[in-house]
Amino acid sequence: MIKLWSQFFIPTLKESPADAEIISHKLLLRAGLVRKLGGGLYTYLPLGLRSLQKITQLCREEMDAAGALELWMPHLHPVEFWQEGPRWTAAREIMYRADSAGQQSAGRRPSPEPEFVLGPTHEEIITPLVKSEITSYRDLPKNFYQIATKFRNEIRPRYGLMRAREFVMKDAYSFDADDAGATRSYRAMEAAYTKFFARCGLKTISVEADTGVMGGSFSHEFMVPAEVGDDDVVFCEECGYAANRQKAVSGLVPADLKDAAPTGAVEEFPTPGIVTIAALEAAPYSVPADQQFKTLLYVGDGKLFAVVLRGCDDLAEAKLGALGFNLFRPATPEEIIPIMGARPGSLGVVRGTIKNPGALAGIFADHAVRLIGNGVTGANRDGQHLRNVNVARDLAITKFDDFRSVREGEPCPKTGRPLRICRAIEVGHVFKLGTKYSEKFGAVYTDDQKQSRFMIMGCYGIGISRTLQAVIEQCHDADGIAWPWNVAPFQVLVVLLDPMVPAAAEVARKLAAAAEAAGADVLLDDRNERPGVKFKDADLIGVPLRITVGGRGLKEGIVEMKWRTEKDVAKVPLAEAEARVRAAVAGAPAR
């Protein structure tokens, strides 16, 4: 159906509302795609909904093509499912509670827990379903997905749809009989994601990622490079290595590194009031940050442990996940002092200086600390530090591993070329979960040897509404949005400059009909507005192909065709117009 602008609803704005910060958020509002209801809550207006539905449909097509099966799960989850799951403690903080007010006020349900929570994702729902419905290897593998609203109590919603409290997500869950199958399922989703984002007109890169509270063995994120992104992506231009900074590794520490020879015995020296790396770097101490030991204390599953880094390095907290703790957090001074003997700022892990070493669950050091020779660390006495500290001789390290955050310019682990870093928006994430959920919920099947085995799971998310905004972030210019063909709310806009002239209206109507017959979604601007208003609005809402029909052109016997992303305006003789429109529409998706 051709839509008439005068009867549609596109409330464009000349100025953007003050609470929009980034360009895609401003354009969402200015082009009349969405309106804000509250923080992180948006209404999709008719124009915005059209794009959202196109993205949804593309996603559905790629998921179906990959063999996934669409279903629909409730958003209101009985809290028991989450309480029985493996991540209740971590997940409850981001979940909205839903109680029945009537029952509460009647005093029939004095429980401190809610009856229901609003679903932030659905592992806890799909796994019990599959557990009860699938019991044989003959029914595996299976991959179920849905495209639905998710609710997360984001600590800080921001940037419009980019990080919202309520958002549209495609979530898929695969169940396999064995590890090889699970890997195949994972690869199939990766391939489907690549196709999907390409069809949306988005340039994405796939990067190695951290599994976070989701758990699982490995994971990739699909990233849209953008200054406004929340993530840092580390990549090598030569070999294609790409990873989230939380996960990325560099070749900074040579594998054959020889530890420096000690130049003297460990020696304590006074450092009154010095509690930062920077202060020790300054005169009179003048110890370079890369020759200082940074000692951080964390609490993992209730036990204190230490992490040692070079003073110049930052901890990539996600890498602590490799230590096997379910939940960890920085320790407080109250927890640290009785065990270490000093306040943060004077800590160290030199043998014999820790007040109560038995209370530590471990001392973990980043590989890069081995680059330090005769370095400086805290003495575990306030206002005192130690010099001539050497890793092999003086420190009691439980385990070396990679804990530091990579910095731009460090050598790629494979090629040695300098690594680069860019900001990016995460639009998709695939996880190989393993058996974390199937074990917890008892999702087992019987194999061909009559053996009972846990299903191997994977889960796969795409931020549908976030993708919508990422497209705008990537496809716009100073005048407005420039939609890729496949996700444009309308693909052809016929601008009728003289709606009161019957001959012009007739030409416009015919060209609109031709475009529609060729398969395009068509909007006809029949408003009785001045040409300037119509052109400005056309650029703002970003319809890919614009056809202008006006009295001036008709006198010359032409109409105009213009692509949103190009400067040129083609003057098309009336006699050829319909054919040219059909040809343009037919060739458009390949542009």
Next chain:
RNA sequence: CGGGGCGUAGCUUAGCCUGGUAGAGCGUCUGGUUUGGGACCAGAAGGUCGCAGGUUCAAAUCCUGUCGCCCCGACCA
């Protein structure tokens, strides 16, 4: 949750410091003139100045509290 900022008409905002009639631009409505890149003229409607207390003869303005929103940090698609 910590730090910073802002709440005045549908949108953008002035006024607040130094208390005394709430002002503009855009948008909307009416009439007219216009009509190829956000027109012009004339007129009109639209505000409990986020909310609640307090100080004062008098509060948008000062004080206290509260709510909401935005930005910076940790979490996530």
